[in-house]
Amino acid sequence: MPTLNQRITYSEKYFDLQDKFGINKETVEAITRKYEMKLIDELASDEPWDLNKFFRDTRSDDEYLYDILDGQLIEDVLVEWFKERGHKVKKCGSDANGKIVRNGKAQITTNPDLLVDDELIEVQVSRQGFRDKYHIKKNKGDKILKGFNKLMFIVDDSYFVVDNEVLNEAVLINNPAWGGKECFEITNVDYLKLGGNYEN
Numbered sequence: 001m002p003t004l005n006q007r008i009t010y011s012e013k014y015f016d017l018q019d020k021f022g023i024n025k026e027t028v029e030a031i032t033r034k035y036e037m038k039l040i041d042e043l044a045s046d047e048p049w050d051l052n053k054f055f056r057d058t059r060s061d062d063e064y065l066y067d068i069l070d071g072q073l074i075e076d077v078l079v080e081w082f083k084e085r086g087h088k089v090k091k092c093g094s095d096a097n098g099k100i101v102r103n104g105k106a107q108i109t110t111n112p113d114l115l116v117d118d119e120l121i122e123v124q125v126s127r128q129g130f131r132d133k134y135h136i137k138k139n140k141g142d143k144i145l146k147g148f149n150k151l152m153f154i155v156d157d158s159y160f161v162v163d164n165e166v167l168n169e170a171v172l173i174n175n176p177a178w179g180g181k182e183c184f185e186i187t188n189v190d191y192l193k194l195g196g197n198y199e200n
Contacts (some may be wrong), residue, residue, distance in 0.1 A: 018159035022195035120149035
């Protein structure tokens, strides 16, 4: 069986997430437990994988599964983060119902993850922490350039917002980490602390 490539439990990974986000500890613990149980159920499932490698990039099925659930976990935490700051928020991405798509014939969209007040927001997380360069896949970036939505890029205890102004200054590259897909490369970002209020 493929390994999870040194990926650790969500409880270990996010033991201090409540401090970084400035939200209730019990809420974060309940969310991480929920996704650990879901990961176990999904890994044990005998439902076959028939998903185009385009979506998995260079990851194994198990690694892709871990990362998908990891992203859903962060979205749930962000929903609580926005609510605690007085925003009206709901999940609205293609996985908003929590269903893992394993069948290549099913619909996987690039719809933004959250609707915050009246603004659509895509969420992306840096799995390597703070970096000199960040990458956004071209299909996501094209929607931002058209003003369809913004992107909230989470980096450790901080975030930055990507809008069409930011992308107009970015360059396009082929990213080997994502199977050579064309990506916008962003540098010199302005970080905001997650412990504060949302600024866009």
